[in-house]
Amino acid sequence: MSTLAPFQPSESNPWDKSLAAHLLNRAGFGALPEEVDQAVGWGLDRTVDHLVDFDKIPDTDLPPPEMPPFVDQVRKQTAGLSKEEQKKAVDKANRDNNEAIDKIRSWWVRRMIQTKRPLQEKMTLFWHGHLTTSAEDVRQARLLLKQNQFLRDNCLGNFCDLLLGISRDPAMLQYLNNNTNRKKHPNENYARELMELFSMGIGNYTEDDVKAAARAFTGWTYHEETFVFNDHEHDHGNKTYLGHSGDFDGSDVIEMILQQACTARFMAKKLLRFFVCDEPSEQEIDDLALVIRSNNYEFKPVLRALFRSQAFFSARAFRSQIKSPVQLVVGAARTLGVTVDEHALVMAMRGLGQDLLYPPTVKGWDGGETWINTQTLLLRYNFAGYLVDGEPSAPPVSAAARKPSPHHFPLDRFGVPKTQLEQICGREFDLNPAGLVDALAGRLLYASLDPQGHQWLLEQAQATPTLDRVSIVAHLIMSMPDYQIC
Amino acid sequence: MTKEIIQTRREFLRRSLFFLATSYSAPFFLTRTVLALDSARANASTASLPGMPDERVLVVVQMGGGNDGLNTVVPYGLDDYYRVRNTIYIEPDRVLKLNDTVGLHPNLARLKAMYDDGRMAIVQGVGYPNPDRSHFRSMEIWHTADPQSKTVAYGWLGRYVDNECPGCDAQANRINPMGAIGLNSEMPLALKSRRGLSIAMDNPDAFRWTPLAEEARDPKHAAATFEKLNHVVTASLDNPEIARLDFLSRVAMNAELSSTRIREIVKKYKPGPVRSYPNSGLARQLQTVAELIGGGLDTRVYYVSLGGFDTHANELGTHGRLMTELSEGIDAFYSDLDRQGNGDRVLTMTFSEFGRRVAQNASDGTDHGTAAPMFLFGRCVKPGIYGTHPDLQPDKLDHGDLKFATDFRSVYSTVLENWLGAKSAPILGQSFEKLAFV
Numbered sequence: 001m002s003t004l005a006p007f008q009p010s011e012s013n014p015w016d017k018s019l020a021a022h023l024l025n026r027a028g029f030g031a032l033p034e035e036v037d038q039a040v041g042w043g044l045d046r047t048v049d050h051l052v053d054f055d056k057i058p059d060t061d062l063p064p065p066e067m068p069p070f071v072d073q074v075r076k077q078t079a080g081l082s083k084e085e086q087k088k089a090v091d092k093a094n095r096d097n098n099e100a101i102d103k104i105r106s107w108w109v110r111r112m113i114q115t116k117r118p119l120q121e122k123m124t125l126f127w128h129g130h131l132t133t134s135a136e137d138v139r140q141a142r143l144l145l146k147q148n149q150f151l152r153d154n155c156l157g158n159f160c161d162l163l164l165g166i167s168r169d170p171a172m173l174q175y176l177n178n179n180t181n182r183k184k185h186p187n188e189n190y191a192r193e194l195m196e197l198f199s200m201g202i203g204n205y206t207e208d209d210v211k212a213a214a215r216a217f218t219g220w221t222y223h224e225e226t227f228v229f230n231d232h233e234h235d236h237g238n239k240t241y242l243g244h245s246g247d248f249d250g251s252d253v254i255e256m257i258l259q260q261a262c263t264a265r266f267m268a269k270k271l272l273r274f275f276v277c278d279e280p281s282e283q284e285i286d287d288l289a290l291v292i293r294s295n296n297y298e299f300k301p302v303l304r305a306l307f308r309s310q311a312f313f314s315a316r317a318f319r320s321q322i323k324s325p326v327q328l329v330v331g332a333a334r335t336l337g338v339t340v341d342e343h344a345l346v347m348a349m350r351g352l353g354q355d356l357l358y359p360p361t362v363k364g365w366d367g368g369e370t371w372i373n374t375q376t377l378l379l380r381y382n383f384a385g386y387l388v389d390g391e392p393s394a395p396p397v398s399a400a401a402r403k404p405s406p407h408h409f410p411l412d413r414f415g416v417p418k419t420q421l422e423q424i425c426g427r428e429f430d431l432n433p434a435g436l437v438d439a440l441a442g443r444l445l446y447a448s449l450d451p452q453g454h455q456w457l458l459e460q461a462q463a464t465p466t467l468d469r470v471s472i473v474a475h476l477i478m479s480m481p482d483y484q485i486c
Numbered sequence: 487m488t489k490e491i492i493q494t495r496r497e498f499l500r501r502s503l504f505f506l507a508t509s510y511s512a513p514f515f516l517t518r519t520v521l522a523l524d525s526a527r528a529n530a531s532t533a534s535l536p537g538m539p540d541e542r543v544l545v546v547v548q549m550g551g552g553n554d555g556l557n558t559v560v561p562y563g564l565d566d567y568y569r570v571r572n573t574i575y576i577e578p579d580r581v582l583k584l585n586d587t588v589g590l591h592p593n594l595a596r597l598k599a600m601y602d603d604g605r606m607a608i609v610q611g612v613g614y615p616n617p618d619r620s621h622f623r624s625m626e627i628w629h630t631a632d633p634q635s636k637t638v639a640y641g642w643l644g645r646y647v648d649n650e651c652p653g654c655d656a657q658a659n660r661i662n663p664m665g666a667i668g669l670n671s672e673m674p675l676a677l678k679s680r681r682g683l684s685i686a687m688d689n690p691d692a693f694r695w696t697p698l699a700e701e702a703r704d705p706k707h708a709a710a711t712f713e714k715l716n717h718v719v720t721a722s723l724d725n726p727e728i729a730r731l732d733f734l735s736r737v738a739m740n741a742e743l744s745s746t747r748i749r750e751i752v753k754k755y756k757p758g759p760v761r762s763y764p765n766s767g768l769a770r771q772l773q774t775v776a777e778l779i780g781g782g783l784d785t786r787v788y789y790v791s792l793g794g795f796d797t798h799a800n801e802l803g804t805h806g807r808l809m810t811e812l813s814e815g816i817d818a819f820y821s822d823l824d825r826q827g828n829g830d831r832v833l834t835m836t837f838s839e840f841g842r843r844v845a846q847n848a849s850d851g852t853d854h855g856t857a858a859p860m861f862l863f864g865r866c867v868k869p870g871i872y873g874t875h876p877d878l879q880p881d882k883l884d885h886g887d888l889k890f891a892t893d894f895r896s897v898y899s900t901v902l903e904n905w906l907g908a909k910s911a912p913i914l915g916q917s918f919e920k921l922a923f924v
Contacts, residue, residue: 177798177849185848189798196620207619207885277726320726322734353671360672360793363622369733373673373686374741375693377734382696389698456714464699475698480715481734485727 003311004287007044013313015044021446022318023307025486026275027051028118030331033443048307052156052300054117062111064149065103067142068096070224100141104148105356106342109349112330113342119303123155124148125326126274128356129364131166131198133175135357143171144357146225159267159297163199163254170222176362179221183235186214193362195257204262205242212239217250258297264289271302276312277320278368284311319485322371325352327486328380332387335443336474340387348383352376372484384478388471433461437473444477542905545775545788545819545834546643547768548674549812551796552621553838555858555888557805558594559608563587566878570845574801574852584608588875593809596817597861605820606863607923609897610873613857613890617840621796621854625839629676631895631914642898643787644679645913646906651683652786663740664747666787667778669771674789682736684787685744690752690774694745705746712742751781763822768792768815776822779832786906795838799849812836816863830865833905833924837894843886844878857890860897862923866905872921896921 009015020039024031028051031039039047050057074093078086112121128151135144147169154162166172167190173179178190191213195205219234220227239248242256257263268288272280280288288306295301306312323331329349333340346356353376354365437457441449449457457473464472477483561567562578563586581589582598588610590598600606614633618624627633631642640648643666653662665683668674677684687693695712702708716738755777763769771790778785792811797804816834823829841858857876876888883889899910899918911917 177851180799180847180849182848187798187847187849188853192620202620202623316726318727320730322730351671361621370673372734372737373668373671374737374744375671375686375688377737378693378695378741378745379671382692385696385698460711468699472698476711476715479695479697479712481731481738484734485730 002287003284004291004309006308007310007313029112030334051119052304054120057116060115065107068100070140097141101135104145105346109342109345113333124152127151132359132362132364133171134359138171138174142225147171156300167250168227170225173222178217181218182233183218188214197363199257200262201266209241212241213253215239216248216253220250264292276317323486325349325354351379381479385475388474434458437461440473445482541831543832547836548791549795549838550793552840552842552854553795554852555841558591559588559859561588564878573850574846591809593806594813596813604869605865607867607869608871609860611857611876611891612860612894614893617856619854628839640680641676641678643676647679647683648681650908653784664744664785667785668789677789690748751783755781763818764814766811768811772815772819779828780826797851799851801851832864833866834863836861856887867924872923
């Protein structure tokens with residue numbers, strides 16, 4: 001029986017709060033209690049459709065930030081001025097671009113928090129970590145925004161469109177140097193990563209295939225923010241690629257990639273790891289690969305099938321994922337309903353190991369247990385504290401004049417006023433300590449605590465002045481291993 | 487299913503020593519090794535080998551992205567170098583000459599000074615058979631020391647700390663969770679240890695849990711609260727949720743133990759009047775390492791990294807800046823260590839996942855290559871140049887790439903046996919011919 005066959009809720013395994021929370025948290029970033037209740041009322045199918053058919057839901061009114069001009073454009077425009085004036089203008093253009101990149105990140109985080117289409121942002125994040133480009137190398141904000149919009153607009157579209165589009169995307173062309181891939185001197189970087197990391201996986205092609213694909217993509221470049229096919233630089237010669245010969249170009253290469261069975265398996269494994277569990281079984285990979293191929297690489301029906309499947313609701317899938325930094329930070333902001341300067345949240349994610357728009361390598365982020373080590377775990381617990389209280393930590397311990405770490409949280413931009421937290425948690429604040437603990441545990445963990453844990457937290461709550469209770473209990477819950485998984 | 491809860495740190499430490507043998511279905515040989523070593527250690531002294539001081543430290547510097555070996559140790563005496571690098575070659579009169587054939591990149595002046603001072607060794611042409619030109623695969627190979635297997639989950643240094651358990655006290659049944667420290671918020675695979683004896687730490691100041699309530703910040707109170715929140719559950723790990731919680735709890739407890747110790751250490755450390763470290767990522771990490779060594783931490787292995795070496799385009803500028811960062815960082819580090827009196831205790835080794843192609847590409851850069859040099863620093867090294875320089879002649883190349891002469895595991899083996907006093911074969915899977923640089 002296929003693991004991708006639909007899951008049927010039953011008396012022994014009913015569609016209840018924990019299943020609903022599981023679905024909402026995997027398809028989004030941190031469900032609110034009222035959202036979980038609504039999903040329970042709707043049932044599984046309607047909830048999945050609501051998540052997947054997000055184009056039926058109006059998009060959040062959050063237009064992207066204004067982008068500054070290209071630095072090269074400014075340089076050209078100021079060519080007539082004095083050298084000093086030009087340098088001033090170019091320096092300003094560079095600064096504006098750096099600021100704009102940060103604005104894009106804050107805007108994206110705000111979208112993740114406010115969106116009524118959580119799957120759209122979650123899939124955009126998936127693609128960002130899969131078809132990677134780093135702002136470290138691509139410094140023009142305009143290009144990064146364009147790519148981010150492209151991923152969002154095609155996030156549940158067809159893989160062929162995604163691969164073709166990303167092969168023509170100026171930011172990608174720059175990042176993997178295909179803009180200088182020329183007939184006389186081919187540059188293999190893009191061709192290699194396209195196959196190794198974006199579609200087929202290592203071991204499914206040869207070094208000769210890499211060279212042939214590189215030749216096929218020669219002349220694919222860009223000018224400002226538009227793709228340009230430079231025929232003069234394109235190698236029209238015969239190439240042998242994956243066993244076929246001909247005068248192939250980039251789109252032919254992509255077509256042949258999609259004909260390989262390994263491609264469907266590669267994408268199946270990626271999707272399973274992102275949405276279901278860190279170690280999908282070979283059967284699950286095969287079953288999802290079949291769904292991908294039979295849907296001709298259209299991701300909307302694939303995701304619909306995945307979210308309805310037995311694999312998705314299997315015992316192995318529940319509470320088995322370690323939250324990514326984005327999941328943790330956005331989820332915390334959503335469920336506590338706090339308004340925080342999004343730039344602070346971006347910095348927090350960076351400190352925890354997921355710097356948006358700056359993936360560490362072309363492979364993106366490995367995820368799973370690699371998010372957690374002694375340093376990042378302590379930072380996660382402390383982040384929760386800063387979020388609910390915002391007081392700077394105790395003064396530094398050592399006398400050594402240490403240069404600030406790049407993972408330094410901008411503490412002055414954190415800190416939620418206590419009254420806001422209480423409002424969000426609503427009447428939970430007015431409840432007795434026991435009620436407060438239950439309410440916060442339910443909101444944050446989607447489950448009740450074991451009696452021992454509940455008792456201990458209750459004692460902490462009772463020992464705390466009423467004014468501080470919500471933030472302190474919230475922080476304690478978020479400093480538990482249970483809060484790190486979903 | 488009964489759940490046992492480990493309440494105290496002492497219990498955690500005690501249990502962890504034998505956890506592998508009892509709860510995980512570990513491969514048989516590994517279980518036997520662990521038990522065998524534990525009983526051997528129970529009888530042996532804490533020193534790994536007679537006469538081998540326990541204070542020896544290894545620092546590994548990872549240069550991520552594929553460092554261009556030919557522009558680092560420049561074969562200025564070979565014509566082939568200039569023939570295929572018409573715009574990105576280093577001019578011969580700028581090269582810091584080491585002999586008639588090779589010299590260092592001009593921005594490595596401080597390292598040249600160390601070389602002249604007898605504190606640097608160079609191993610040329612380091613690589614491995616059937617080289618992989620994928621960043622991830624090749625880096626994985628260097629981290630696991632296993633070019634064959636693709637499913638190795640632990641690193642060579644992780645296996646070192648698993649086998650040797652430096653700083654552990656078998657008689658008191660105490661483990662040391664800081665056998666190796668990665669100086670970053672990302673734990674390198676090389677350090678990944680089955681028994682959890684490595685930690686990642688970015689910054690000693692950020693390396694502790696900060697509870698909210700003022701009174702809860704009293705260290706003892708904070709520790710008690712932390713332990714309560716993060717108690718370790720030793721139930722059956724078949725349930726994936728329990729497996730995750732177990733993993734998280736262990737990391738948390740390791741963090742707690744380590745953070746207490748590290749705070750003690752940095753409190754003791756008194757930085758002296760020293761030429762200050764440059765403002766770079768590498769220098770910042772090395773400064774923290776120096777602080778921990780100076781404060782008396784008994785960690786044997788530190789791992790730092792420097793990225794950005796993937797110079798596919800406009801190589802000269804980027805590579806030049808990285809050379810400066812490397813040179814100034816290592817020099818500042820050893821100045822600091824010498825001031826502390828620890829300069830002869832510390833061996834530093836640099837590596838990259840591969841070198842780069844001999845010929846440049848059309849973007850004034852180079853593509854992924856193969857063999858490259860490694861550096862070793864410290865007063866303990868036997869200075870000089872080891873290994874043969876790879877041939878640059880076109881008919882002697884491997885599809886345009888250098889052929890390696892020294893297997894990187896020979897370098898590892900030398901460091902493990904001659905410096906750290908550990909048996910290298912169990913760690914590397916077999917014996918490798920050692921070199922004479924230490």
